[in-house]
Amino acid sequence: MMRYSGFTLFRQGLSGHRGWQPAWDKATPKPAYDAVIVGGGGHGLATAYYLAKVHGLRRVAVLEKGWIGGGNTGRNTTVIRSNYFYPESVALYDFALRLYEGLSKELNYNIMLSQRGMLIAAHTPMQMEICTRIANAMQLNGVDGTLMSGAEARERLPLLNQTADARFACLGGVWQGRAGVARHDAVAWGYARAASALGVDIIENCTVTGLDIRGGRIAGVETTLGPIRNDRLGIAAAGATPGLAALAGVRLPIHTYALQAFVSEPVKPMLDTVLLYLGTGTYLSQSDKGELVFGGGLDRVPTHGQRGNLPSQETITSGLLEMFPAFGQLKLLRQWAGVVDVVPDSSPVIGPVGPEGLFINCGWGTGGFKAIPAGGWLLAHLLATGTHHEISRPFDLDRFARGRLIDEAAGSGIAH
Amino acid sequence: MQRFTCPFCGPRDETEFHFAAEAAKVRPEPAPEVTDAAWADHLYGTDAPKGHAREVWVHLTCGEFFVMTRNTVTRDVADTEALPGRRA
Ligand SMILES: Cc1cc2nc3c(=O)[nH]c(=O)nc-3n(C[C@H](O)[C@H](O)[C@H](O)COP(=O)(O)OP(=O)(O)OC[C@H]3O[C@@H](n4cnc5c(N)ncnc54)[C@H](O)[C@@H]3O)c2cc1C
Ligand SMILES: [Zn+2]
Numbered sequence: 001m002m003r004y005s006g007f008t009l010f011r012q013g014l015s016g017h018r019g020w021q022p023a024w025d026k027a028t029p030k031p032a033y034d035a036v037i038v039g040g041g042g043h044g045l046a047t048a049y050y051l052a053k054v055h056g057l058r059r060v061a062v063l064e065k066g067w068i069g070g071g072n073t074g075r076n077t078t079v080i081r082s083n084y085f086y087p088e089s090v091a092l093y094d095f096a097l098r099l100y101e102g103l104s105k106e107l108n109y110n111i112m113l114s115q116r117g118m119l120i121a122a123h124t125p126m127q128m129e130i131c132t133r134i135a136n137a138m139q140l141n142g143v144d145g146t147l148m149s150g151a152e153a154r155e156r157l158p159l160l161n162q163t164a165d166a167r168f169a170c171l172g173g174v175w176q177g178r179a180g181v182a183r184h185d186a187v188a189w190g191y192a193r194a195a196s197a198l199g200v201d202i203i204e205n206c207t208v209t210g211l212d213i214r215g216g217r218i219a220g221v222e223t224t225l226g227p228i229r230n231d232r233l234g235i236a237a238a239g240a241t242p243g244l245a246a247l248a249g250v251r252l253p254i255h256t257y258a259l260q261a262f263v264s265e266p267v268k269p270m271l272d273t274v275l276l277y278l279g280t281g282t283y284l285s286q287s288d289k290g291e292l293v294f295g296g297g298l299d300r301v302p303t304h305g306q307r308g309n310l311p312s313q314e315t316i317t318s319g320l321l322e323m324f325p326a327f328g329q330l331k332l333l334r335q336w337a338g339v340v341d342v343v344p345d346s347s348p349v350i351g352p353v354g355p356e357g358l359f360i361n362c363g364w365g366t367g368g369f370k371a372i373p374a375g376g377w378l379l380a381h382l383l384a385t386g387t388h389h390e391i392s393r394p395f396d397l398d399r400f401a402r403g404r405l406i407d408e409a410a411g412s413g414i415a416h
Numbered sequence: 417m418q419r420f421t422c423p424f425c426g427p428r429d430e431t432e433f434h435f436a437a438e439a440a441k442v443r444p445e446p447a448p449e450v451t452d453a454a455w456a457d458h459l460y461g462t463d464a465p466k467g468h469a470r471e472v473w474v475h476l477t478c479g480e481f482f483v484m485t486r487n488t489v490t491r492d493v494a495d496t497e498a499l500p501g502r503r504a
Contacts, residue, residue, distance in 0.1 A: 243464070251457055252461070252462070253456075253461055253462060254462060254464055255462055300434065300435070301491065302471075302488060303489070304488050309430070311429075400459070400460050401451075401455070402452070
């Protein structure tokens with residue numbers, strides 16, 4: 001693997017940038033692997049990387065039906081944070097954040113992590129109480145959370161609607177300074193490149209169509225590029241996971257919904273943090289290019305179609321204008337949607353299911369980008385050792401039968 | 417904006433409706449013999465079908481639950497009908 005550095009950039013510059021090599025090898029399937037991962041999103045690619053790096057498995061393949069990062073990983077609004085409520089969730093998401101903090105260096109790939117902080121803004125005294133409760137929970141869980149006053153918030157966000165008749169006057173909220181954004185494609189590409197360098201096969205345009213199960217064990221997969229033998233299979237296919245699990249006779253507690261996002265034309269720097277309004281559900285950040293990247297709640301109709309619908313678009317964009325009336329003149333450049341896998345308690349499902357050797361990592365719903373390093377680490381641990389890591393144990397599918405749900409929608413009002 | 421047809425009120429904006437559950441879920445009985453896993457599957461398990469689906473929806477405005485047959489990829493609605501025992 002060619003190492004990236006200021007020096008390689010300089011040297012390539014001297015030779016007209018003609019010497020760059022592809023970041024990862026385009027592999028074709030071998031007949032057999034030690035472990036196969038379905039889904040070349042962030043979670044699948046990170047899984048492959050940690051399998052090779054941490055557990056020393058080299059005969060590993062990632063199968064992706066389209067192009068890597070073409071699913072939700074390349075469609076999300078890139079917000080990273082660990083301001084959750086339950087200790088189990090904080091252990092998971094803060095583990096991810098800590099891995100993210102060292103990731104550019106570890107992968108030798110700039111994921112453009114920008115810890116610009118995030119404010120979850122409150123608009124009623126009651127919401128302010130909820131924010132106090134979340135800030136307290138964060139401090140008890142040992143992560144950086146503080147309560148921000150209205151005056152402080154208005155100073156940080158001078159363009160906020162501050163008129164006397166503003167419907168959602170900002171009273172302050174919960175602040176996490178280590179939260180921020182990262183380049184989503186770079187996370188997928190960085191993991192792919194590092195995994196490929198360790199010998200992992202990254203196979204694009206390869207759809208898994210069947211599971212080969214013999215005597216209650218995974219024996220392989222059927223794909224559009226032919227059968228592949230393997231006795232350990234990890235599924236990290238987001239909204240497609242229920243259909244794949246069904247091939248093994250497993251039913252999951254998952255509904256799929258479209259989630260949309262939007263990008264405006266670029267403007268000068270005017271917002272140096274991530275902002276979420278509890279009152280409108282709309283959240284936004286400004287990209288390095290100056291575009292406003294924003295989104296909101298789920299579309300209301302369950303679907304597998306990768307496009308959004310109009311009522312949600314109206315809700316989200318009107319939320320944006322409520323926060324920043326000045327944006328009324330901005331033009332939208334793009335709008336798109338991803339199909340996200342939503343679990344009743346808004347927490348992921350990680351663990352073994354069905355036949356021996358089958359493990360899933362799914363249910364990240366609207367918020368799994370921030371979890372990619374941890375999700376990959378934990379699925380790799382399961383595939384390599386066959387047992388849970390202590391962080392993934394509470395997220396096993398058995399929590400539904402044990403009644404130990406981790407309800408983050410109620411706990412922290414999850415939002416991306 | 418899509419329009420859904422409530423069997424009781426006729427075509428209305430999609431914002432008046434809410435998805436409730438996949439149709440034809442049968443409550444496992446008898447209760448003392450139902451395992452935790454079977455009960456959890458009844459409460460939470462879904463098929464999340466890609467394509468043809470039969471689902472229970474509620475028309476929020478009139479409060480009636482009904483069955484909708486639709487395609488979850490194209491979102492085309494084929495049919496809506498009252499639940500058994502409810503007459504539109
Ligand atoms: C609009 C939007 C905004 C979001 N904003 C945020 C945010 O700000 N912060 C955050 O943390 N999260 C956010 N999310 C959620 C986040 O994007 C996802 O949780 C995360 O990307 C899931 O990663 P993944 O690797 O599990 O899935 P994906 O990236 O979706 O990867 C799954 C892959 O599996 C492939 N696949 C499916 N079926 C098969 C098959 N049969 N064979 C082979 N391959 C298959 C797909 O093609 C896909 O590439 C957002 C999501 C959306 C849609
Ligand atoms: Zn009605």
